[in-house]
Amino acid sequence: MNSKEGKELICIVCPNGCRLNAAMGEDGQLSVTGNKCKRGEKFAQAELTNPTRSLTTTVRTSFSTMPWLPVRTDGEIPKKLIGDALKELQSVLIEKNLRCGEVVLTDLAGTGINVIAASDL
Amino acid sequence: MNKNAKTYDVTVIGGGPAGLAAAISAHEQGAHVLLIEREDRLGGVLKQCIHDGFGLLRFGEKLSGCEYATRFMHKLEETDVEVRALTFASRIEKTDEGFLLSLIQSSGFEQVKSKSLVLATGCRERTARQVAIHGTRPAGVLTAGSAQYYINILGQLPGKNCVILGSGDIGLIMARRLTLEGANVLGVYEAKAEPSGLMRNIYQCLVDFDIPLHLSKTVTEVHGRERLTGVTVSAVDERMNPIPGTEEYIPCDTLILSVGLIPENELAESLGVKISRATKGPECNQDYETTVPGIFSCGNALHVNDLVDYVSESGENAGRAAAAYAKSGHEHRLKSVEVKTDKNFGYIVPSHIDLPAKDSVPFFFRTSKTRGRTRVKAFMDGKEVFSKVFAGLRPPEMEKIEIEAAKLQGAGPLQFTMEVDEHEQ
Amino acid sequence: MNLKKKQQKLDARFSGSIRIEDSGEYFHLTGTASTWEEAVEAGLLCAEKGGLKHIVSDVTVPGQEKPAPILPKLTDKTLEGRTPDILIIGGGVTGCAIARELSKNKLDILLVDKEYDVALHASSRNDGMVHPGIDITPGLLKKKMNNWGNSIYDKLCSDLNVPFERTGQYLCFKKGWYLPFMTLSVPYCNMTVAGKAHVVTGSKLRKVEPDVSPEAKFALYFDGAGMVCPYGLTIALAENAIDNGAQISLDTAVLSMETEENDGKTTIKSVTTNRGVIYPKIVINAAGVFAEDIAQMAGDRFFSIHPRKGTNAILDKKARRHINTIYSLMGTQSKTGHTKGGGIVGTVDGNVLIGPDAIETIEKEDFATHKDSIQNSFEKHNHAGKWLTTGDIITYFTGIRAATYEEDFIIENGRFTSNIIHAAGIQSPGLTAAPAIGLAIEELACKMLSKQMTVEPNENFNPVRQAIVKPKEMSDEDREKLIAANPDYGIIVCRCEEVSKGEILDAMRRSLPCDTVDGIKRRVRPGMGRCQGGFCGPHVVNIIAEEKHIPLQQVRKGYEGSEILTGEKGAAQENGAEQENGAEQENGTPQEKGGGRHE
Known part of the structure; x- marks a missing residue:
């Protein structure tokens, strides 16, 4: 699972729990697949840079x-x-x-x- | 003494999320409602569910379980629903006018009358011995719900080095909770080949804390006389039988079990309510009326839900129907139609539909096993009345579908099927 | 069978590795066996059932040591210098019955038990049947004690306010043509069993037990059979003994005895325990599986105990609708054959018990259960009740029988030691026999004591023991009054068994106090139901802490060291925080690992 293949993540925003694949392109652009909605993209972005959680x-x-x-x-x-x-x-x-x-x-x-x-x- | 008994239109047994919703909705229909709760505070198991993720469907927010319950309690406070906490319904008898309830409370023994009943008694956890775990009986073996009560209500840790059996959501949530409060979670074991809980809980409760998940493995024996000293885990075959020779000893002082929930229906059974073998809850119609007229069931007592939003929805449905029943008894019913499924279904609720039905009828179902792209269809009298494709189905995830009542006017039964869907949409 | 024959039998079976000698008072077995089962087999091979000259076995199994008794960790001087007239060792149903019967006399009685409560071994780990004594060979002491004990049960349980139901027992037969033979056996049965035997046709049987298996063609009905809660009875006997002046000291293990020789007879001078040295006039050995160890300390070892374990399953109260009494089907066995007698038993508390099996074990205190035991019992008893399903199991337990090789009770004065009386080898039907054993030992003890003191009756003896109130069994009116007088009876803590806070507090405030979750469970049943304490467990812990003014983490499940909680949450937060940081993003480790694991 290096950066080319992307990182496997599970979106925790809603109970759907989409399995995401987040890959950082060479242009520094993040490409996310597997998300059913926009929120998955945002989640992946945060997860790769500064993961946050509610406590x-x-x-x-x-x-x-x-x-x-x-x-x-x-x-x-x-x-x-x-x-x-x-x-x-x-x-x-x-x-x-x-x-x-x-x-x-x-x-x-x-x-x-x-x-x-x-x-x- | 029952001559002076107070009379209610609707009595709701159980003050958890289902009961709260039922009481409020029955009240909104103009019913005079009594809500009975055996603990000192309302909220049911949500009192100890301090984690968030509740209410996304209903409120569009990620609330904690306590907050979710509190919202309903605040709503309840605005009504004249009579609430009795720390009250136990020890006996319910069917009478000509409805039901006679014997209530035990610290203020005394009391009987009340009610025209209809909503049973919102929730569910209980399966225990170690009920999943054939053998060995000794030391301290340190407890269900996830008990562990949650100790930590979140009493502020106490049930152990230091914990093994969790069962990857249901409660087990996963407890793995995180124990870790955050200073215990060491050695691993989560799951007899099935795939996790039972929601994927996001695997991620945020296990992966976040580097807690290993061991699939197709189960705890077969516990050791220790006073306190748990360790557990034996074994790999299991496809039929979940332990494979000899794969035993492994894991030293630990606590075993937490999240191995299934069973609807609590002892009161229902004492009243002659027929219990479904598939759901372990009462057989019911689309109003969640059981096989005994005037008795309604909802929430996890009806079938074990994975989202509280659905629990509240069923409570509202049952409460509304109970209020209507109390007011005027049954409307004229043409017929009762059986709801059937093929063997690909784990179960479906309701088990029958009393016609005529109003608006659209919601159905809740679980698949018997994990499937990919699947088409779910329903037929009545040979005519297709419903068809929908699901991208994937997993037994731990309950699905909801709705069918317009207008389509359900045939002779019945209503037959559901599942088939592999090969066509891309 | 003479000694030579015994040795020949041993040699034929064990090729010379086991020797037998006649040491006058007993036969002594020595040597080695390859397994514990074989060591036991050697003893049984040489023993004569009911024989008074016993087998004492020192046969060992290389590499397998007999575990030492598990002793209380506590040490103090509470009992130092105590000089009771009578010291009873063992707080099982036998010891407690003895204490209770002896308390009819003006005597200083001290009962000790190494456990934290009475009835922790065989007395809480059996099926609670009061036997008519069907399969006991006439002539054995246990036959006599069984029938005598059985005849006292109604009065005793009514005095002690212990629920007892004389339900009767059906011994069912598969072969209809046995019926005439069984009819002929009735007069003989009537001479040898407690109560009466009756032949019951299949249709009559089904009037009482509609769900009995179709395999059952007819039955012998024994009206002398009954059901009691075995630990309930033991606790009641203990409380009544205390109420009448006896003292019970728990967590008290006998560690050694000092004896002295007088005119060729040995006398116990003192008994050392973890709570001080005691100087009793006489000692009563009611130590169950440890009776041989106690006899040896007293210099009076003339028998051996070979522990035999048995496991029962407890079924949900829902299953009780299938059974009203006790029944079993003759001539059915599980594949492995490790079951012995037993049956399907409807308990006084409304559950159903299945079992037990019978497995020889070197471990006297290994109460672990195993899957095979449950499977075997279900296999066997499924013939009697087709309705039996493992899905109804709520829990299971293992008990260990204190069998002698002669398979009979030993109720007699010491053979070498002058001031000890044994109640040993008390296995099934020990529960049925207990009231009689109490009376028999009382007589022996008073006779023995009268040589050194005058034994007078205790004029204040009150045979009646008040039970803890059971609100759920009361009439509505009485229950209302009770709650009005004490609101704690209106707070239901255990919903499965409908147990109130008031009853839990009562259990803690009795003459034999108790402050553990399991102790309370045995007395008033919170946690005995289908949720097995899932809901009420934390509430009971809270009530114990409140009542005893102790922190929650000191509340015990049972044994010393069985604290349920390990401390306040967050106490080890340092550690948790580190883990949290460790689980951080760098090199993506957690995601990779976790992802790999479940996919």
Whole structure:
């Protein structure tokens, strides 16, 4: 699987899970095959240059009825920063009631992405 | 004591995604609705599904499971649906006026009456022993759903060095979740020759973390007295029987099983509802009414879905129909038409259609095995009423098709077929 | 069969590798065998069924060592210097029945068991049948104890509030022409079994058991057969013993004994355990598969135990509609023939049990199950019930029988040691016999003790033990009252078995306390159902942690070291983060590897 043959990827944008083949042409243009929609192309581009993922986890609360609150990033963050992001979230403690969608933490791991509550608390 | 029993039009059993949707849609039809949930919070299994990817069809967004459920809960809050959490329906009896339910809750024992019922009881996980895993009974052998509950609800890790059996979506999601929370996932084993979960989950849950996927291999034995010390894995033949001589010992302290879901229908069966051998859920018509008039089924209790969007859709369908039934009983039915498939189908829902049907009738089906380009057709009285080409079909991926009700007016049965499609479109 | 003949038989079979000697009180086998099965065969070859002069076997298998007993890790001094009148070793149904019967007397009774709970070996690993004693040879001690025990069951279970159903048992026959012979055998059966035997025609049989196989042409019906929950009974006996003054010390293993010689008789002076040295007046050996080891410590080894394991499958309650009692079909066998007796049994809890098989094993505590056992049992019993399907299996378990080579019970005073009484070799029908063994040992013990003290009745003895309430079996009115008094009974934790939080807390607060998931499961059944704890498991863990004020990760499944959780999530995040970075893009490794694997 060198660059001429292209890279095999699976698009994770929707449940279709298209099998993509992404090849970088000599002109530096990316050619993607196997995608059923436009989003596959964008995904492949990112995947080859700066792969990103959304992150979901739980953070500690001070409520005994729900000691952990599910949260997620409100966008995707670089894959390589997921470790740092988790470490940052590890120290978060929620002490007030939140509604689903409210921001729990801003600028996660310096990415500019916020972390939001994924459930009411 | 049932003289003072409160009466509802529709009682929904189960407050997961199917039950939430059913309660809301029954309410929207003007029904007086009771929703019963045995846990302390609504949401069902979505409470512990913190991962995202839910609701793409319905909301066009990648929500987490909790968010998806919360959207329905917020909608429910705007209704006057009566919600009873931490309540267990221990017994349901059929009466002349409908149903009499015995409810157990910490506030006491109570009986209520309901004109119709929606069973949204979800499904349970198959366990180690139910897939013939032998050996000892140490701590550290658990289902993926239990592991998910421990991590996401209780904030606890069920193990440090984990082997996962089963490449269903829950197994894959748990592989990623365990890794992110500091456990070591040694590998995912799958008895089938191909993964059961969605391809994108293979990619983002296994490939991303360099977790190996071993196909055509299964766990046959667990070892250890107190805590799991290791598992024996064996290669399997095409019929999924372990091949002697291929045993391999994998040291680990945790075995997580994602080996199938079984619709929960004990309540339904106690009421005489006929259960389909193919789906393990009730036989039903296009309104998801079971073989017992007034009892409707939806969500994973009806058949195991892979997308929550479809679960909600079936809940809405069942809730709407239950409300209509409560209001006026059955409309005049001309006849019931059986839905049949050839053996290329894993199953199809519904199992029969009561005519006349309204608008268009959705069918959900699974293929019995992985196929390439396939044409799915439906015939009624020798006439083709449906034809569609699928680029590929896989058993783990449920497909939905719709047929206009107007086309379904024959004598029946409605026969579905699958054939290889050789023509390029 | 004299000694010479025995040796000839051995030589013919094992070409001189195994020797037999007569050491007066027993026959001693020595030498080597190539497999454990052969070592056992040697013993059985020389043994006389029911013989009082036992085989003691030291036959070894090169390269295969008898595993040492698994001991508790705990050590403390809780029992140091205790001087009980009676020390009972073993908390199975036998030991607990003995403790309970002895507690009718004003005595200091201490029962020890090396496990974390009572009934962890054979007493929780059998099919729960109360036998009429059909296939036991008359003249054996176990016949007498079986029939005696059987006759006490109704009263005992009613006193202890343990569910017991005298369902009866159908022994079905394939050949119709056997019927006249079997009719003739009825008077003989009636003389030798507990209860009565009746010949039942095929059509009558099908009135009670409509789903019995068409292969069954007629049956012998034994009305003395019944069903009990074996660990439920053991726990009830233990609780009742404690309620009446006995002490039960769990996690307590007997490690050694100090004996002294007096007038040619040996006496146990002290018993060393991991929890201190105990100085009992008399010792009762109810140690199951370890009875021989205990006898040896006491200097009273005159029998051997050869463990024999058997596996049963538990079927979903749905399968129970096919069976109302207990039935089996005579003359059916699986291909390998490793099944013994057994049948299809409808349990008191509404499940169905299939099995067991019978396999000799050197391991006394290897409770692992194997695929073959289940297959064999199904093959065999499928003849009796065509409806049997492995698809209904919810789980399976293995038990190990404590058989002597004479295949009979040993209930007697020590032969070399003056202050020990054995209840050894208690295999099937040990559950049926247990109440009788309790009474027999009580008599022996009181007689032995009366030489050194006066044994007076315990005036406060209360034979009745209150059971944990079962809300789901109550009338609606009673259940309403119960929940009103304690809302915990209205919180259903286990939906398959409909178990409330209140019952779980009750199980933890009994006179024999319990704080493990499995212990609670045996008492009030959360996790016993078809989901096998998939839903309720985490809730039970939570309740235990709350009740005991311990962190979640200290909650155990059962044994010491069987903690269910390993710690709070994210604790090893450093490690996880590294992996995450390692899984990064450079050279495209993960994609390539992963892609290659599944395509």
